[in-house]
Amino acid sequence: MKEAHPFAQRVNVAVSGGDGYPIFVGPGSLEHLADLLSRYAPAFRYAVIADARVADLHRAEIEKALGGLAAEVSWFTFPPGEAEKTRDQWARLTDALLDRGLGRDSCVLAVGGGVAGDLAGFVAATYLRGIPVVQIPTSLVAMIDSSVGGKTGVDTRHGKNLVGAFHPPAMVLIDPRLARTLPRIERAQGLAEAIKHGAILDRPYLEALEHAAPGLLAGDEMATTACVVGSVRHKAAVVQEDEREGGIRKILNFGHTLGHAIEQLSGYAVPHGLAVAWGMVLEARVGERLGVTEPGTAAMLARILRLFELDWERVPRFAPDALVAATRTDKKAREGAVHYVLLRKLGVVARDPDWSRPVPVAVVLDVLQSLDGEA
């Protein structure tokens, strides 16, 4: 970021053997969108993809921010909700871009939460065999987590994100002010991923989040910016080391094996953040049961999550064997065994044998069966 934007942080993610892509974070950074696009994602035409709700909320300010561009800008919207993250919606959006005659010299701007980022990212990844995408997250979960790292995709009836591609963005622009309209409960969903970053990599960061919980839930701009910068740095460092999830990137799946199973069994009625939150507690308990994770870790995590109003009482109960069955279609399954990322203790992930390990079904069932007595 040039000196004229002293308020913003720049994080670089060097991936794919290339120069990588820049991530700009800062309140007010949206005002520099046209300038940054012309430098980092120049195109003949821009296709803004957003859900209808995000378009209602932010279209005016984004069009204002794009005002300085000579290029043509078109908007493509879809109905809000995870239920729209499908191959059908992807095909519909792709056809809309083709109808408009967008060529390879076009660029997609993915504006919105995790769904828009994943869906628009997959449209860009497969449009004419791939055109650039710029991620402009508006939800906290997208700012903290999903806009960085290049994962794109859609859900199928078999599970989440089972169809997709790695398609690193040309640039990520994170303006925490775009999240100012978020309801408190959605903020908490996003913060679950920040807590995950602290749990696997950085206990002091986890403690800082804990202290900042009231401000973060209330939408305090400084606290939010600090949290986004902290999480983006952690995520970028991991992705930079292992873009394709052959090794260390797996640790970002902590909480996601059982978390995805909870989401799937609920028909996606349980929000992602809440599902991952309790996925983390359950997987910490699995680690404790195996003697890998320091005793008391799951209880400490549970206490922190309650501070963020991610209450276990809001998660519906599912039959343990149904949950275990749902983990089998997870992408992390290998040679028939489901692999789990485990903690050594808060802030330290277990490295051996290879960032994740197969866990006997009996151990997982045992943890799930003793759940209500302990939670």
Place this chain on the structure above:
Amino acid sequence: MKEAHPFAQRVNVAVSGGDGYPIFVGPGSLEHLADLLSRYAPAFRYAVIADARVADLHRAEIEKALGGLAAEVSWFTFPPGEAEKTRDQWARLTDALLDRGLGRDSCVLAVGGGVAGDLAGFVAATYLRGIPVVQIPTSLVAMIDSSVGGKTGVDTRHGKNLVGAFHPPAMVLIDPRLARTLPRIERAQGLAEAIKHGAILDRPYLEALEHAAPGLLAGDEMATTACVVGSVRHKAAVVQEDEREGGIRKILNFGHTLGHAIEQLSGYAVPHGLAVAWGMVLEARVGERLGVTEPGTAAMLARILRLFELDWERVPRFAPDALVAATRTDKKAREGAVHYVLLRKLGVVARDPDWSRPVPVAVVLDVLQSLDGEA
């Protein structure tokens, strides 16, 4: 290829900043499939994707060749024909793999012609965000052209290959004996791409093809192998220099701008090879009209194509303005202008300004309007 396979040629394609992938070419190389897979594409499970006709013809010999593998092998078939290269068929195959519970430690074997390679390649590119694919072409067009280079994708109502991904194979195994059952007319279709390689890069190769035409059309094993090796070397050299078609790879699109338009307007009733053949003649004529291509080039190309029984009389006539309109949705369109790859002369492509150039619509219309008088 180890010394035990002295009959086979090995070509290496170093792409994506990695070690690249090997291409094995040789009559009888299929017998070494299990051995080569365990070295270059080891997996827990293999998913063979083929159309029903190819499966009928080759399933027994491929299963025999896979006999030495400890891994589980499943077959997934689809109806033959370009009409099946759709998002719907891609989704159906993906769901079939998910139904079977195939994880990230699986590998797709794409067995068949260009349709199977593109479709199965796109399934692999997007399955769990990407699993390896091995290309095992059975048609001459796939052996000569489409199995090398990593392009995958499907057609939409807007045109061919408009949705897809670059997904380099883990390995390509080309056994010309798999093409022994091909009808003469399908052989000719594939040879059109070999003629293209000669036309853009290598006049002596073009002349060798011309002399070998009777043997190539009759399916002579030595002539076919020599042609496949020659074309694979040319294609691999181009792809290695420019995998993502930012520069020199564009030259492989010679004949394809108007060729795709012919295919599209015919509802894909005109076979790809025939369409490209006459796309080349027309584009050579465009180049002559612009003073870029040596006069007489189009006529020489037309003469060679007739030797291969790719007769102009078999191409239906379309209104010139409809053809020009159909080129607009082509991926090669840039900033509203359709770009053409032009020859300097036979064997030499025009390098300037950037391997392709915008051509005024009036010039293309003029060539198309004067067509029947000259062809």
